[in-house]
Amino acid sequence: MTMSRSNSGANRRLDLPDCFRRLSPYIEDSLDDWLPEEGDITRDLARSMRYSVFSGGKRVRPVLTLLASEVISGDFRPALPAACAVEFIHSYSLIHDDLPCMDDDDLRRGKPTNHRVFGEAMAVLAGDALQSLAFEVVSDDRAGYSARQVRDMLAGLARACGARGMVGGQARDIDGRSEDLDSLSRLHSMKTGALFRASLDLGAVTAGAVCEQRSLFRQYADGFGLAFQITDDILDVVGDPEKTGRYAGSDEEGDRRTYPALVGLDASRELASRAVESGMQALRGLHGETRELREILEFVLRREG
Amino acid sequence: MTMSRSNSGANRRLDLPDCFRRLSPYIEDSLDDWLPEEGDITRDLARSMRYSVFSGGKRVRPVLTLLASEVISGDFRPALPAACAVEFIHSYSLIHDDLPCMDDDDLRRGKPTNHRVFGEAMAVLAGDALQSLAFEVVSDDRAGYSARQVRDMLAGLARACGARGMVGGQARDIDGRSEDLDSLSRLHSMKTGALFRASLDLGAVTAGAVCEQRSLFRQYADGFGLAFQITDDILDVVGDPEKTGRYAGSDEEGDRRTYPALVGLDASRELASRAVESGMQALRGLHGETRELREILEFVLRREG
Numbered sequence: 001m002t003m004s005r006s007n008s009g010a011n012r013r014l015d016l017p018d019c020f021r022r023l024s025p026y027i028e029d030s031l032d033d034w035l036p037e038e039g040d041i042t043r044d045l046a047r048s049m050r051y052s053v054f055s056g057g058k059r060v061r062p063v064l065t066l067l068a069s070e071v072i073s074g075d076f077r078p079a080l081p082a083a084c085a086v087e088f089i090h091s092y093s094l095i096h097d098d099l100p101c102m103d104d105d106d107l108r109r110g111k112p113t114n115h116r117v118f119g120e121a122m123a124v125l126a127g128d129a130l131q132s133l134a135f136e137v138v139s140d141d142r143a144g145y146s147a148r149q150v151r152d153m154l155a156g157l158a159r160a161c162g163a164r165g166m167v168g169g170q171a172r173d174i175d176g177r178s179e180d181l182d183s184l185s186r187l188h189s190m191k192t193g194a195l196f197r198a199s200l201d202l203g204a205v206t207a208g209a210v211c212e213q214r215s216l217f218r219q220y221a222d223g224f225g226l227a228f229q230i231t232d233d234i235l236d237v238v239g240d241p242e243k244t245g246r247y248a249g250s251d252e253e254g255d256r257r258t259y260p261a262l263v264g265l266d267a268s269r270e271l272a273s274r275a276v277e278s279g280m281q282a283l284r285g286l287h288g289e290t291r292e293l294r295e296i297l298e299f300v301l302r303r304e305g
Numbered sequence: 306m307t308m309s310r311s312n313s314g315a316n317r318r319l320d321l322p323d324c325f326r327r328l329s330p331y332i333e334d335s336l337d338d339w340l341p342e343e344g345d346i347t348r349d350l351a352r353s354m355r356y357s358v359f360s361g362g363k364r365v366r367p368v369l370t371l372l373a374s375e376v377i378s379g380d381f382r383p384a385l386p387a388a389c390a391v392e393f394i395h396s397y398s399l400i401h402d403d404l405p406c407m408d409d410d411d412l413r414r415g416k417p418t419n420h421r422v423f424g425e426a427m428a429v430l431a432g433d434a435l436q437s438l439a440f441e442v443v444s445d446d447r448a449g450y451s452a453r454q455v456r457d458m459l460a461g462l463a464r465a466c467g468a469r470g471m472v473g474g475q476a477r478d479i480d481g482r483s484e485d486l487d488s489l490s491r492l493h494s495m496k497t498g499a500l501f502r503a504s505l506d507l508g509a510v511t512a513g514a515v516c517e518q519r520s521l522f523r524q525y526a527d528g529f530g531l532a533f534q535i536t537d538d539i540l541d542v543v544g545d546p547e548k549t550g551r552y553a554g555s556d557e558e559g560d561r562r563t564y565p566a567l568v569g570l571d572a573s574r575e576l577a578s579r580a581v582e583s584g585m586q587a588l589r590g591l592h593g594e595t596r597e598l599r600e601i602l603e604f605v606l607r608r609e610g
Contacts, residue, residue, distance in 0.1 A: 041468045045476035049468065096433060101425030120406030121479055124429065125472050128401060131433065132467030135440050139460035147452035154459055155444035162437030163346045163354065167430050171350040174426055 019292040027062045030080040034137050048118040048126035053091045056109045061086045061199040068203030071288040081143035082202040085134040092130035152205050165194035193225035216282040223279025227300045230272040233258040322600040332367045335385040353423040353431035358396045361414045366391040366504040373508030376593040386448035387507040390439040397435035458507050470499035498530035521587045528584025532605045535577040538563040
């Protein structure tokens, strides 16, 4: 039900703001550069890692990383290794989420999931190796970051991934209790929000952002993550299945862990608007060209699938 | 068949050199300090992580980390966070190794494996979170490392864990082909050797070791890892099942991936001796008190289980 679970990437791509088209080629090349090759490592492991990294993701997180860097320094290129790191973390989380013992999904973005192609053991290992690779890329000499940048980035990234972040959110989700609004926000803030925050923060750090700027990016990331989650939940209730790839109402049955189910549609829309406004406010505090970050935030509210 | 697969920790502890008794209390306390608490995070995730970290491991890797630091600076304490990091990586690898889709083990060190107690989903997540935690601990301000130390340690640790290290070795092992001596050495060098190397290297870096010293620790680690692996294989052939917890010969059936099966018992013993001698030679090059590292190396050859 979260962004990461959606199988409708192909439909959604049509709506994406222009910056995705501008930045994606650089991201794809850089991901390819950092991934180990067959021959370099065991063939199946190399294939399994590459299969999931190149399975049609929208690259939302790395795009956010690059834009944050560009806002601060006018240049996105130094942020490319950091952008790859967050995408490797995201890819690893999807591989493990799809496992039979987790969500048991056979398809993701219309293609067989990693374990359906490579087997469960290799899927576990590919996820494990992608997590390590994220940390390896940022700390590699070729990434060109100063020791201080590496420390700041890895501290943030490790926290965002771990028991107090993404994995902790997933564990809460599995826990499966009914939630009130506060704990639902907290679940999503950990499960998907933490990596959005890290995505922007890593970009900011690569560009030499100061404390106040990093804090504004955090505010933007929180608004972005919350709005995305709420509109995702809303689309499950009212969406056109041809656009969302899901049947409306599928989240409601016995599940009190969506915003519309907890507070109703109107209040959910209001919450999403407020989250977007908070993100916009953060952008106004940042000096620099923030148009594309604004467009991504607007896109979250107007998307139909 | 590797060290990490052995279920006979309890028997082996009796033989351990004194430094294990001296250093273990510090390691146990420090592991406890760095692990998230219930309440702090979801109860099941906290329990699952703690269960495997405190399941009777010998703490070989963190002891090596502390000793490396002590040899260089005379003080093991600054290396404690780094020692926890390598133990968290080791614990995560055991949890994932035991999963039904991997080795499908029900017992480890005489206790039910993580997934038998907490379920497969939580076992996958606990492993994932322990990997993140390793990187978090080293880069945390409370660990007290300089930015340069953090970068050096995380670069080494990430490489040791990933597709070119531990996970890559595991993937080769699953691949299951018959091996010649070179590729068997390479398999173990990746699967268990890389983390031994990182264990010593992290300790050396926390103590401010220079390049030449780090290179000598690498030589020691390689000798140690190889000798340990070969004697482990030998014990499977000739060992007393009451001491090893395994039945002699269990590795031989249809498996050409042990040293005795490949080159015979005598040549295996010769290889182990030479590996130990190479480790001893490295110690002679290090100035400082290396007696305990020597004892650990001698222990590898004379252990009976």
